[in-house]
Amino acid sequence: MMMIIVDEVIEHIFDFITSHKDRNSVSLVCKSWYKIERYSRQRVFIGNCYSISPERLIARFPGLKSLTLKGKPHFADFNLVPHDWGGFLDPWIKAFAKNRIGLEELRLKRMVVSDESLELLSKSFVNFKSLILVSCEGFTTDGLAAIAANCRNLRELDLQENEVDDHRGHWLSCFPESCTSLVSLNFACLKGEINLAALERLVARSPNLKSLRLNRSVPLDTLQKLLMRAPQLLDLGTGSYVHDPSSEAYNELKASIQKCKSIRSLSGFLEVAPRCMAAIYPICANLTFLNLSYAAGLHGNALTKLIQHCNKLQRLWILDCIGDKGLGVVASTCKELQELRVFPSDPYGAGNAAVTEEGLVLISAGCPKLNSLLYFCQQMTNAALITVAKNCPNFIRFRLCTLDPTKPDPVTNLPLDEGFGAIVQSCKGLKRLSLSGLLTDQVFLYIGMYAEQLEMLSIAFAGESDKGMLYVLNGCKKLRKLEIRDCPFGNAALLEDVGKYETMRSLWMSSCEVTLGACKTLAEKMPRLKVELINDSDQMEFNLDDDQKVEKMYLYRSVVGHREDAPEFVWIL
Amino acid sequence: MESGCSKNVEGPQLLDLIPQGREWHVKNEDERRHGSSEEKKLELRLGPPGEDNWSNFKDMNSKTSNRERDESMLSLGYFSSSMNSNGKQAHNNTVLSCPWAKNTHQQPPSFLQFPSTTPQSLPVIAKESSQPCCTKAVDLQNAEKKAFSPPPANPAVPPNTSQKRTAPGPVVGWPPIRSFRKNLASSSSSKLASESPSVVPHKGSNEKAPAAEPTSKGLFVKINMDGVPIGRKVDLKAYDSYEKLSTAVDELFRGLLAAQRDSSAAGGIVNKQEEEKAITGVLDGSGEYTLVYEDNEGDRMLVGDVPWHMFVSTVKRLRVLKSSELSALSLGSSKQQGKIPA
Numbered sequence: 057m058m059m060i061i062v063d064e065v066i067e068h069i070f071d072f073i074t075s076h077k078d079r080n081s082v083s084l085v086c087k088s089w090y091k092i093e094r095y096s097r098q099r100v101f102i103g104n105c106y107s108i109s110p111e112r113l114i115a116r117f118p119g120l121k122s123l124t125l126k127g128k129p130h131f132a133d134f135n136l137v138p139h140d141w142g143g144f145l146d147p148w149i150k151a152f153a154k155n156r157i158g159l160e161e162l163r164l165k166r167m168v169v170s171d172e173s174l175e176l177l178s179k180s181f182v183n184f185k186s187l188i189l190v191s192c193e194g195f196t197t198d199g200l201a202a203i204a205a206n207c208r209n210l211r212e213l214d215l216q217e218n219e220v221d222d223h224r225g226h227w228l229s230c231f232p233e234s235c236t237s238l239v240s241l242n243f244a245c246l247k248g249e250i251n252l253a254a255l256e257r258l259v260a261r262s263p264n265l266k267s268l269r270l271n272r273s274v275p276l277d278t279l280q281k282l283l284m285r286a287p288q289l290l291d292l293g294t295g296s297y298v299h300d301p302s303s304e305a306y307n308e309l310k311a312s313i314q315k316c317k318s319i320r321s322l323s324g325f326l327e328v329a330p331r332c333m334a335a336i337y338p339i340c341a342n343l344t345f346l347n348l349s350y351a352a353g354l355h356g357n358a359l360t361k362l363i364q365h366c367n368k369l370q371r372l373w374i375l376d377c378i379g380d381k382g383l384g385v386v387a388s389t390c391k392e393l394q395e396l397r398v399f400p401s402d403p404y405g406a407g408n409a410a411v412t413e414e415g416l417v418l419i420s421a422g423c424p425k426l427n428s429l430l431y432f433c434q435q436m437t438n439a440a441l442i443t444v445a446k447n448c449p450n451f452i453r454f455r456l457c458t459l460d461p462t463k464p465d466p467v468t469n470l471p472l473d474e475g476f477g478a479i480v481q482s483c484k485g486l487k488r489l490s491l492s493g494l495l496t497d498q499v500f501l502y503i504g505m506y507a508e509q510l511e512m513l514s515i516a517f518a519g520e521s522d523k524g525m526l527y528v529l530n531g532c533k534k535l536r537k538l539e540i541r542d543c544p545f546g547n548a549a550l551l552e553d554v555g556k557y558e559t560m561r562s563l564w565m566s567s568c569e570v571t572l573g574a575c576k577t578l579a580e581k582m583p584r585l586k587v588e589l590i591n592d593s594d595q596m597e598f599n600l601d602d603d604q605k606v607e608k609m610y611l612y613r614s615v616v617g618h619r620e621d622a623p624e625f626v627w628i629l
Numbered sequence: 630m631e632s633g634c635s636k637n638v639e640g641p642q643l644l645d646l647i648p649q650g651r652e653w654h655v656k657n658e659d660e661r662r663h664g665s666s667e668e669k670k671l672e673l674r675l676g677p678p679g680e681d682n683w684s685n686f687k688d689m690n691s692k693t694s695n696r697e698r699d700e701s702m703l704s705l706g707y708f709s710s711s712m713n714s715n716g717k718q719a720h721n722n723t724v725l726s727c728p729w730a731k732n733t734h735q736q737p738p739s740f741l742q743f744p745s746t747t748p749q750s751l752p753v754i755a756k757e758s759s760q761p762c763c764t765k766a767v768d769l770q771n772a773e774k775k776a777f778s779p780p781p782a783n784p785a786v787p788p789n790t791s792q793k794r795t796a797p798g799p800v801v802g803w804p805p806i807r808s809f810r811k812n813l814a815s816s817s818s819s820k821l822a823s824e825s826p827s828v829v830p831h832k833g834s835n836e837k838a839p840a841a842e843p844t845s846k847g848l849f850v851k852i853n854m855d856g857v858p859i860g861r862k863v864d865l866k867a868y869d870s871y872e873k874l875s876t877a878v879d880e881l882f883r884g885l886l887a888a889q890r891d892s893s894a895a896g897g898i899v900n901k902q903e904e905e906k907a908i909t910g911v912l913d914g915s916g917e918y919t920l921v922y923e924d925n926e927g928d929r930m931l932v933g934d935v936p937w938h939m940f941v942s943t944v945k946r947l948r949v950l951k952s953s954e955l956s957a958l959s960l961g962s963s964k965q966q967g968k969i970p971a
Binding site for chain 2: 135298457
């Protein structure tokens with residue numbers, strides 16, 4: 057007897073398939089599965105908001121509840137993309153509202169979000185629960201006020217490093233008294249003052265609050281009161297952490313912190329008094345994530361003493377004023393460390409940066425579980441990288457940045473080809489790589505040969521010829537995002553394998569050797585690739601000479617037509 | 630001899646320092662800091678040496694420099710031979726004769742097993758990539774003969790040929806950090822609207838390097854006083870209130886001011902016993918002098934209006950002016966920042 061599996065059963069099975077990749081695969085099996093999958097799909101991830109239109113999205117996934125959308129290319133973080141390039145949220149919200157999509161969660165990265173969009177969002181989706189904005193811009197605290205006031209079921213409002221115009225309105229006070237559902241509130245990136253009393257009341261009536269990240273305007277004594285109300289917190293971002301350690305308020309804080317036995321994640325310290333760090337010691341042993349990357353006032357003994365208490369740390373974000381010796385303390389204390397990010401405290405300083413290859417080697421020797429690194433350093437050597445590769449073969453993300461972008465190995469004066477080569481050869485699971493230092497085509501040969509799992513590669517001021525880029529395009533089969541600036545890669549490399557770009561999300565090339573003619577050729581051959589030429593925002597005219605080098609080119613695959621919101625300084629071929 | 634990179638004028642220091650399975654040891658201070666300041670014997674070619682031209686830091690975005698760079702790239706093929714005279718066979722296999730990835734002549738270092746794809750397969754890859762039509766005169770065939778040799782030290786290329794890829798000074802978007810982090814050191818005690826100059830009026834354009842001197846250890850701003858030709862510098866991180874700053878101003882300038890008065894006294898004997906007059910009332914307008922500052926937008930402001938940490942994050946320089954002359958100057962009114970709680 058033949059067993060027939062009914063659609064409902066298949067749908068139920070699909071409920072267990074949650075990863076985007078898997079659901080995408082499942083939908084390709086047959087028409088029936090495609091149909092079942094699309095109606096049951098609730099979570100969608102769109103890595104490039106211009107690869108598809110809101111209408112197409114809605115048509116395919118009418119049951120959409122949770123959406124992740126990304127807008128500008130990554131290099132926009134470093135001011136390489138002019139303002140107003142695009143990435144507007146508005147059309148999406150309008151389409152969702154019009155089609156009565158039951159949106160509950162929205163996560164945006166590098167998008168332009170207006171107050172109007174936020175207001176429309178807040179009024180259109182009754183079950184809206186979670187708003188996460190990362191590196192977005194275009195809105196003010198008025199938009200936040202709308203969210204606070206109208207989203208009755210809001211659980212999460214998470215603002216990470218956004219550019220927000222702070223009107224210092226009453227946004228926090230706009231949470232109604234009936235709002236008791238907050239689980240996560242992060243407003244650390246806001247620059248203005250906050251109504252402290254409203255904040256205290258809000259926290260007091262949010263028994264489910266697990267994550268709270270304050271901005272700089274919240275003083276230490278308010279922090280103490282908040283902790284009294286929310287000892288169940290898992291994740292805390294302090295506001296201004298400055299006080300007189302001999303004061304009563306500070307003693308009260310010490311007592312309150314001790315009760316917060318659940319805190320696993322600590323950040324903030326936007327303003328910090330080193331002598332007050334002792335209050336944190338009692339909870340350090342529980343911490344798995346510590347972010348001190350904004351605490352420029354914390355260094356030397358105060359810093360290392362703190363770290364010595366954190367022996368369960370898995371992720372550490374720190375400033376380079378920790379120094380190589382400080383990293384040695386990390387290496388001997390944090391044996392569970394998986395992710396390390398060392399940011400520059402003095403990016404334009406002349407050689408004041410306090411970490412070198414030595415610190416990294418110490419870390420690699422002491423923390424064998426390390427799999428994710430972001431390291432801004434004064435210098436790096438091949439020998440050190442080879443040692444690191446040997447000690448830590450588990451890297452998934454490896455991003456190295458020498459403050460001088462083309463600095464060679466200072467001991468040998470050689471390029472860092474061999475060092476990075478060792479990394480890609482040893483770390484077979486490497487998915488993301490950023491290079492810096494003096495580099496020739498050789499390093500790209502190694503990357504093409506060994507980096508089989510590589511998905512994202514960032515290159516700046518490196519290579520010598522088209523061969524470099526070709527090694528990568530030919531060799532890295534899983535490459536999704538390639539971003540290149542100031543490298544001598546040109547038309548030959550660009551046009552060698554135009555089909556490759558449809559297997560990728562996007563390619564960015566700026567200040568390279570690519571000409572207008574080649575871009576036109578590419579656009580002609582590949583209609584489903586959008587080739588954008590980007591000028592500076594005050595330059596509306598494009599030089600029409602085919603031999604003219606293109607300043608910035610951004611190309612991405614897309615299943616819809618040209619975007620209609622491109623500004624004048626963007627030319628889509 | 631090939632030249633070292635960047636800052637070195639001496640020859641290259643190709644040094645076999647990559648330990649073959651040995652522990653990497655910390656180099657002594659000297660070695661590390663001065664790297665190649667002494668000539669060291671060449672023991673083993675580790676690969677392409679650094680390139681002299683990359684130390685030319687010029688206008689990276691100029692179009693003329695693109696052309697010039699093209700030309701220097703074009704000359705790659707022709708000058709390579711002079712490079713090779715040094716004995717470096719810039720051939721596939723030899724390039725790999727470095728301790729990291731040994732070619733077939735030697736065993737790979739034990740800590741890095743060479744995969745089954747041997748170096749012999751490299752030419753295959755290289756050739757594939759050289760198939761397509763090249764628009765450049767330095768075609769890949771030519772370059773391939775030299776394998777991966779870098780642009781040689783090319784004396785024919787004038788120093789202002791820009792490789793466009795190097796710069797010792799501020800480069801747009803380098804180091805690659807978000808705006809939030811850029812002014813951290815200059816305002817460790819606060820980071821409010823200090824980012825606004827680069828973000829609000831010039832969104833997307835270059836970031837300004839901080840005008841006040843940022844170090845992770847202090848925020849030093851210049852302070853000048855009317856009637857005193859020599860200015861001072863004061864570390865704002867050493868204070869946490871306006872009162873303390875006011876006291877510091879008094880301490881800094883009291884003596885200097887008295888000295889000025891002495892020296893400007895008409896002729897005669899300088900009376901060193903003359904009491905130095907305290908400088909007071911700089912914050913409330915009650916004294917002979919008033920403290921003002923220039924903020925990050927270039928406006929002159931009265932000191933004392935905004936919370937201390939906000940002041941520290943926006944102040945760029947200080948001035949102690951004669952109170953009687955205040956009205957003659959254009960003073961911005963203190964901004965509303967931080968005044969009205971949300």
